[in-house]
Amino acid sequence: MSRAGQALRTSYLVASVAGVLFFALSVALLGAWPARLLEAQTAAMAPEKPLEPTTSEKRGRAIYAREGCAYCHTQQIRYLHADMARFGAPTLAWETRRDTPHLWGTRRIGPDLSRVGGARSLDWHYAHLYAPRAIVASSVMPGYPALFDGGPDRPRQDARDLVAYLESLGRARELAGPEGEARAREGCNCPDDEMQQMAFEGPLNAHPARAVRTREAAPALSGGDLARGQALYGRHCATCHGTTGAGDGPGARSLVPAPAKLAEHVYTTERLADVMWHGVAGSAMPAWRDYSTGDRAALALAVQALSAPRPEPDVPAHLVGLGREVYTANCVQCHGANGDGRGSAADKLTMAPANFTVQRLSLTEAVRVLREGVHGSPMAPWTTRLTDAERLAAAHYVRSLFRMTPAATEAR
Amino acid sequence: MSVAFGLVAAWQLIAPDLGRDVAWLGWGRVRYAHTQGIMLGWLANAFFAFLYHAVPILTGRPVTSARLGVWIFALWNFAVMAPGWMLVLAGVSQPLEWAEFPLVVDVVAILALALAGVQFLPGFFRRGVESLYVSSWYIIGGLVFTLLSYPMGNVVPEFLPGAAGAAISGLWIHDAVGLFVTPMALAIIYFVIPAATGRPVFSHFLSMLGFWLLFFLYPLNGTHHYVYSVIPMAAQLTAIVASALLGVTVVIVVTNLFLSMRGAGLLPADPALRFVGTGTFFYVIVSLQGSAQAQMSVNQTVHFTDWVVAHSHMAMLGFASFAAAGGLVHAWQRMPEARYNARAITWAYWMLVIGLVGMVVDLTIGGLVQGELWKSGAPWIDSVTASRVYWVARAHIGSILAAGFIALLVGLTTGPRGAGMVVRPAPAADGHDEVAPRLAPVTEAL
Numbered sequence: 001m002s003r004a005g006q007a008l009r010t011s012y013l014v015a016s017v018a019g020v021l022f023f024a025l026s027v028a029l030l031g032a033w034p035a036r037l038l039e040a041q042t043a044a045m046a047p048e049k050p051l052e053p054t055t056s057e058k059r060g061r062a063i064y065a066r067e068g069c070a071y072c073h074t075q076q077i078r079y080l081h082a083d084m085a086r087f088g089a090p091t092l093a094w095e096t097r098r099d100t101p102h103l104w105g106t107r108r109i110g111p112d113l114s115r116v117g118g119a120r121s122l123d124w125h126y127a128h129l130y131a132p133r134a135i136v137a138s139s140v141m142p143g144y145p146a147l148f149d150g151g152p153d154r155p156r157q158d159a160r161d162l163v164a165y166l167e168s169l170g171r172a173r174e175l176a177g178p179e180g181e182a183r184a185r186e187g188c189n190c191p192d193d194e195m196q197q198m199a200f201e202g203p204l205n206a207h208p209a210r211a212v213r214t215r216e217a218a219p220a221l222s223g224g225d226l227a228r229g230q231a232l233y234g235r236h237c238a239t240c241h242g243t244t245g246a247g248d249g250p251g252a253r254s255l256v257p258a259p260a261k262l263a264e265h266v267y268t269t270e271r272l273a274d275v276m277w278h279g280v281a282g283s284a285m286p287a288w289r290d291y292s293t294g295d296r297a298a299l300a301l302a303v304q305a306l307s308a309p310r311p312e313p314d315v316p317a318h319l320v321g322l323g324r325e326v327y328t329a330n331c332v333q334c335h336g337a338n339g340d341g342r343g344s345a346a347d348k349l350t351m352a353p354a355n356f357t358v359q360r361l362s363l364t365e366a367v368r369v370l371r372e373g374v375h376g377s378p379m380a381p382w383t384t385r386l387t388d389a390e391r392l393a394a395a396h397y398v399r400s401l402f403r404m405t406p407a408a409t410e411a412r
Numbered sequence: 413m414s415v416a417f418g419l420v421a422a423w424q425l426i427a428p429d430l431g432r433d434v435a436w437l438g439w440g441r442v443r444y445a446h447t448q449g450i451m452l453g454w455l456a457n458a459f460f461a462f463l464y465h466a467v468p469i470l471t472g473r474p475v476t477s478a479r480l481g482v483w484i485f486a487l488w489n490f491a492v493m494a495p496g497w498m499l500v501l502a503g504v505s506q507p508l509e510w511a512e513f514p515l516v517v518d519v520v521a522i523l524a525l526a527l528a529g530v531q532f533l534p535g536f537f538r539r540g541v542e543s544l545y546v547s548s549w550y551i552i553g554g555l556v557f558t559l560l561s562y563p564m565g566n567v568v569p570e571f572l573p574g575a576a577g578a579a580i581s582g583l584w585i586h587d588a589v590g591l592f593v594t595p596m597a598l599a600i601i602y603f604v605i606p607a608a609t610g611r612p613v614f615s616h617f618l619s620m621l622g623f624w625l626l627f628f629l630y631p632l633n634g635t636h637h638y639v640y641s642v643i644p645m646a647a648q649l650t651a652i653v654a655s656a657l658l659g660v661t662v663v664i665v666v667t668n669l670f671l672s673m674r675g676a677g678l679l680p681a682d683p684a685l686r687f688v689g690t691g692t693f694f695y696v697i698v699s700l701q702g703s704a705q706a707q708m709s710v711n712q713t714v715h716f717t718d719w720v721v722a723h724s725h726m727a728m729l730g731f732a733s734f735a736a737a738g739g740l741v742h743a744w745q746r747m748p749e750a751r752y753n754a755r756a757i758t759w760a761y762w763m764l765v766i767g768l769v770g771m772v773v774d775l776t777i778g779g780l781v782q783g784e785l786w787k788s789g790a791p792w793i794d795s796v797t798a799s800r801v802y803w804v805a806r807a808h809i810g811s812i813l814a815a816g817f818i819a820l821l822v823g824l825t826t827g828p829r830g831a832g833m834v835v836r837p838a839p840a841a842d843g844h845d846e847v848a849p850r851l852a853p854v855t856e857a858l
Contacts, residue, residue: 013541018628019557020560022628023561025632027583030634030647030651031568031576031580035572038575038642066504067440078712079642086789086792093574096578097573098573099573100571102574102581103507104578106716108786139793139796140428142431143429145432195645236793
């Protein structure tokens with residue numbers, strides 16, 4: 001063999017060994033070393049007793065994996081302010097320690113789901129999984145009717161497991177609370193690492209749809225473009241509340257409590273601002289915080305326009321005074337003495353009692369609610385305790401508590 | 413089949429209730445079948461087929477055993493692809509990108525790859541490594557490194573939690589392309605160009621430089637799929653730097669390839685050369701795009717969007733499928749028994765070019781729109797409604813691509829036998845000698 005051939009042979013041998021070493025290097029440097037570091041990080045930053053997944057959640061996870069949910073929904077909030085503003089705190093290593101195999105995903109067609117737990121109500125999830133477009137009109141998500149027994153209100157075990165899994169996403173860190181965050185920050189030991197510090201800034205869960213029960217005032221709304229509001233209403237609200245506001249949209253069927261019959265109510269702008277900003281905790285009504293102030297103002301106008309002005313019914317003479325008596329005896333504990341929904345028991349209820357000063361039901365609707373209650377809320381039917389006349393009187397009375405603000409009057 | 417799965421998935425994005433009551437037609441499952449099918453069903457089969465043409469010429473001796481070949485074919489198609497597809501559609505899968513076939517199928521795939529090593533590699537070593545042409549190196553590298561990376565990417569992340577699993581998964585996403593698809597595609601391109609033009613490659617030195625740099629750098633790219641994640645920044649930065657260097661390497665490789673093709677014209681008359689030339693063009697575009705999108709400033713906008721879907725189509729279709737099609741046509745031109753339909757091949761070429769360019773342009777713009785809308789803070793659903801027009805276009809363009817692949821199938825299965833022949837079969841038993849001198853081994857250049 002020639003000298004050149006021999007030299008070439010040797011250099012190829014060196015290169016081949018180097019090639020294998022580069023592969024080994026990639027596995028070591030980009031696989032094994034990060035794995036060890038992440039393991040150490042997990043040990044140092046995880047809460048002392050982190051929440052473990054239940055059997056149902058594990059089964060739900062398998063369904064999520066099987067159906068390729070991760071190919072449209074990522075589970076990885078990046079260390080980027082744009083991601084954090086939309087989804088919340090960046091994903092920490094310890095949060096993914098039971099995530100085997102990982103479901104991070106590399107494509108977002110739908111939103112990231114890392115912190116979707118608590119962002120939606122269970123009935124919303126069921127209705128949405130069964131027929132996504134019955135809830136979100138322009139969604140492109142496939143429906144999963146096979147997880148149900150013929151209807152969104154009849155979830156099979158599979159649907160329950162999947163929703164249990166979705167509800168668990170982000171919950172471990174949330175439940176770890178401020179102590180958990182403090183422990184993580186300390187375990188991170190990264191005071192000078194600007195990027196890692198981002199994990200602890202901003203709200204933990206920034207889901208714009210998450211309903212919050214609070215008395216904090218929502219950003220005020222004024223003005224607004226009615227035509228735009230009606231277009232937005234048609235696109236986003238009609239699926240549940242119905243095109244005419246009768247509460248009979250395609251998504252309404254399985255929601256408990258049922259979507260509000262907007263046409264049967266007169267709302268102050270403040271009330272609508274509050275609902276769109278905070279959602280209605282305990283119901284499927286999400287918050288719409290990701291919509292601009294202008295859009296929310298426009299939507300408020302569109303909702304107010306749904307209830308046609310009608311002549312105010314007079315209180316029959318024999319019922320004057322009775323309403324107040326009935327209300328004081330039966331309703332104040334929840335709805336409060338002046339009807340503002342701040343009774344002594346209000347805070348203990350899953351859903352905030354109605355505040356009659358900011359919304360007025362039509363008389364027929366008020367009578368119906370008193371007779372039938374609000375299924376899925378603490379409001380019970382009052383047929384055993386109250387007579388027909390008493391319920392009618394109470395209906396008249398709660399309607400009289402409404403205080404129309406100048407803004408709403410003007411809008412109407 | 414794989415293109416059909418892709419087409420179904422594309423249509424489901426604009427008609428989401430398509431296949432609503434058929435569990436196995438769920439979007440996620442169909443997508444699993446699409447990508448696994450393209451890589452393992454279409455490309456791997458095409459590569460193996462080409463190896464049966466190229467390896468005897470490159471080594472000067474037949475492959476190990478014809479019977480082993482039947483076994484590899486049967487294993488790959490009836491024990492990997494068929495059960496793989498059936499299982500993912502039935503809901504038995506692993507949610508790891510480019511690795512969705514379940515473990516039981518992975519075991520068979522690894523066995524089949526090992527057998528392919530036994531089938532194709534011994535001849536190279538008997539010939540002596542000092543006189544191997546660059547295609548031989550790519551074939552050796554592709555088979556050996558796939559055997560290493562396949563178990564790493566398909567098995568390990570199944571058992572590693574969260575972030576650590578994602579790190580390994582990211583490596584495989586790139587190794588599948590870089591250590592399996594790319595070497596095989598380049599082996600074809602390097603083989604077809606000199607064989608079709610009748611001239612040796614421009615520079616054997618550059619070809620070998622490119623080969624080794626690719627194998628050094630490709631494995632270090634993987635973590636760029638998880639930029640801005642909790643995976644240690646040092647690892648992310650390593651991958652980002654390696655991605656930039658990889659772009660440089662590809663420029664070296666492609667310069668060499670284009671210089672080897674000089675004189676053949678922009679649109680070579682030989683359809684095989686036309687396919688590989690176009691594949692080379694898309695290779696440099698997709699690689700430079702890859703280097704750019706790994707950079708943090710670009711990545712933060714385009715990551716998670718359709719931009720990346722466009723990128724992977726340019727890689728797997730524009731680069732690898734064009735190379736594979738070129739390789740098959742080239743082999744068909746040298747088989748007197750093979751049916752060949754020249755018109756269908758021409759149709760296939762144009763439909764694939766138009767479809768691919770259309771899809772890449774469409775999804776790249778769509779991806780930028782999505783990225784900007786996400787940054788703007790607009791409600792999420794706005795990015796979905798804004799995407800619709802691009803998805804509608806993509807679904808229709810997908811039909812052109814499907815037609816292109818059907819035309820390719822027609823071109824290789826209909827028409828008179830031997831109609832594609834450009835080389836008369838050699839009179840002697842050592843028929844390989846007719847082509848082999850043009851693939852001048854490196855030593856002759858020294």
